[in-house]
Amino acid sequence: MSFGLGFWAAAGAGGAAAGAYEQIATIVTTTAGTQSFTSIPQTYKHLQIRGTGQVDTGNAFGSVFNMRINGSSGTYSTHFLNGNGSSVTSSYYSASYAFEYGMRLPGSGEQPGAFIIDILDYTNTSKHKTIRAFNGMSATNTKNIFLSSSALYANTAAVTSIDLANYLASAQPYGRFSLYGIKG
C-alpha cells in the first residue's frame, strides 16, 4: 500500500495552529565547544532537546555527550545502559560533574550521532529534576546505542539554562540542537 503525502505536507508547511509541542530555539553550528540555551521560558511543563552531532575528546565537559543545568557542575547522579554492538553494559555515576546523555561518538565526516533528551517538570521548584536521554550512532568507526540515561539533578530550582558539550572538527557537517517546550 502506498500513501502520498503531498496534500498533508502542504497543509502542515503552511503553519499549524498552536499546539502542545512548541519550538523554543534551535542552534546550528560548526563550532566546537559549549552550546547554550539561556533564559528558557517557564511556561511549559516539560522540555525536549532533539539534535545531531559528534563528540570527541577536548570538549568542555569531557569526551562524551554531556550537559549541565543552570551552570551547575556537581549534582548529577546518572544511570545508563549502553549497547556497543557486542555487549550491553550498565553503570552509575554518583554526583558527577555533568549529565551524560550519550557516549563518546566521534563519528566520521558526515556520519553524526543523534539524541533526544527529555527534562521533566522543569519549572517545579518542589522536585529534583529528572532527565532521560536516548542517543545513538552507527558510524563507520563508532557504534553505540544509549538508552534511558536518567539523572537526578539534586536541586529544586527551576531550569532556566542548559549547556551542551559539542565537538566538531571543521570538516564535519553542522551540529544541531533544538529545544522544545511541551505544555501540560
Next chain:
Amino acid sequence: MPAGVSAYTALANVTLGSSASTVTFSSISSGYRDLVFVLQLGTSPGGQDVNLRINGDTGSNYNGVTAEVYASNVSSSVYSNGTALRLQRQAYTGTGLTTSVLINFLDYSVTDKHKTVLNRFDNTTEPTFNQPGTNMTASRWANTAAVTSVQFFGGNFIAGSTFALYGVSA
C-alpha cells in the same frame, strides 16, 4: 521558526483495512527537521525481520547497532552494509496488534550528512524462541539525500495495523 508556534504536525495516519506486505509513505515534504513514525502493528508469519527502506534505495547502504532483551537475556549486535534499515530482527507478534514502534529520523531533510534513525521496538507477546521483547536501535542510511519516501516491509502487516507520521519543525 518563532517560539510559541506548534512544532509537531500530524502528516498522515493510516489504518490497514486488510493485510499488506508493504506500507509506503511517499512525497514526504522537506518542510520539517525531523520525522517521527508511531506504529502499532502485528506481523504474520512471526519471526520475520521488520525493515524499512528510504527513497526506494535497495543498495547496501544501511548500518545499525542494536541492544535488545528477551526474557532474562540482553545482547547487542550490529548489521553492516544491509539492503534495508532493520527495525527489529525476527519480530514475533502473535495474532494481535501487540507491537509498538517509535521511529525518529533526525535531520531527515538536510543534505550535508547521512541520516541517523533512532528507534524503539517493543513487543508484548510472550516469545516462544529468542525473539526480543524490546530493543533499541541506532541506524544510519549512508546517503546525504533528503528523505522523501519510506517503505515498511517484513512479512505481512495484519489488518488493523496503524502507521502514523509526524513532522517536527526546527
